Amino acid sequence: MTLTAKGDEACAKMLATESFREAMPMRRWQGRAPGRLCLFGEHQDYLGLPVIAVAINLFIHMDVSERDDRLLFVRMPDIGETETIDLDRPIVYERPRQYLRSGVKVLRDLGYELPHGLTVTVQGDIPVNAGTASSSAFVVAWLKLLLTVCDAPEGDNPETLARLAHKAEVVEFGEPGGMMDHFAAAFGGAIFVDTQPPFRCERLPVSLDGFVLGDTLERKQTLEVLRQAKEQALEAFRQIKARHPDFDLHLTPTEQAMAYAEELPEPLKSKAIAHIHDRDLCRRAYEMLRQGRGEAEQLGAMLTEHHRWLQVLGVSTPKLDALVDAALQAGALGAKLNGSGGGGCMFAFAPNRQKEIAEAIERAGGKAFIVAMAEGATATLK
Secondary structure: OOOOHHHHHHHHHHHHOHHHHHHOOOOEEEEEEEEEEEEEOOOOHHHOOOEEEEEEEEEEEEEEEEOOOOEEEEEEOOOOEEEEEEOOOOOOOOOOOOHHHHHHHHHHHOOOOOOOOEEEEEEEOOOOOOOOOHHHHHHHHHHHHHHHHOOOHHHHOHHHHHHHHHHHHOHHHOOOOOOHHHHHHHHEOEEEEEOOOOOEEEEEOOOOOOEEEEEOOOOOOHHHHHHHHHHHHHHHHHHHHHHOOOOOOOOOOHHHHHHHHOOOOOOHHHHHHHHHHHHHHHHHHHHHHOOOOOOHHHHHHHHHHHHHHHHHHOOOOHHHHHHHHHHHHOOOOEEEEEOOOOOOEEEEEOOOOHHHHHHHHHHOOOEEEEEOEOEOOEEEEO
16 A cells, blocks of 8 residues: 555654654663672772672662653652753763763763663662662663663673773762772672772672671761771881881781781781781681682681771771671671771671571661672663
């Protein structure tokens, strides 16, 4: 059948109507990325020492639908905010940490352009500003979705995804920060991270169960805690190096490193000793976990020891200590603060006793989450 010119015009008008567009199926995607626990290595990254982390099943979720315009309209009901980005305009940062915009810029830097606008709803159950990597999970989930919408192969490689997310969250805004959180969100599971640039991530072939996250509900004082702890650590090891040019924090054996630390005045002596102990704890944990061994009692004892040395560093708080002690008294095999400290979260390791430990944390004034190891970021067309 041949359409007349009038028929063609009528068809065009019908295609342009809102009712017809709504009848046409618009593509939808769902994506998510996990938060993380830092098992070993807090306050070691700025010394170039490694860390060990596990991704957990608390997530940033993103529901995305295709639009017939060139706008990104993002709803964030958890924080009561919305943001609109015009894809036909250059990306300009109006304030720090505009990660939705930086994600689009990183996508463009790769040579990709979104073919259409998107309506995005962001929700999550990761405690915010609490040491569980909610912001990095947000950025990893966002980049994963943008790359998926563009059918970009970079989104299929977790290492590439993590590096792009690090660029969007850290490099774009000129802020300090390593890659543990991005690797954890992209890779999932248990990972070992070499924190010396250009950074390296190694999957650990171990499955661990029995974690309970406890939120103190106290806002973290991250920048101040990091600044003081970092300055003291760097000064301590600078003085050791000045007295003993042969000293290398990565290579000097424990006995010799401790002897050098004993020469320092307080509080630098205590800080250096704590860092050396934490260095060795991470090494021992790595040797165990990379062999697929996760001896529960040994791992628990090491986690608690790590917390005690973090207390020496001055990065714990009375509330964090109270939740740690409550978990241990209730039968947890181990417990420690999670992240940089100064507030935020702790976690307990208590295989087969998660419910009892969660109740103990709640009685001590925290908010408890029974968590498990999780896979890395995903994005799928629905």
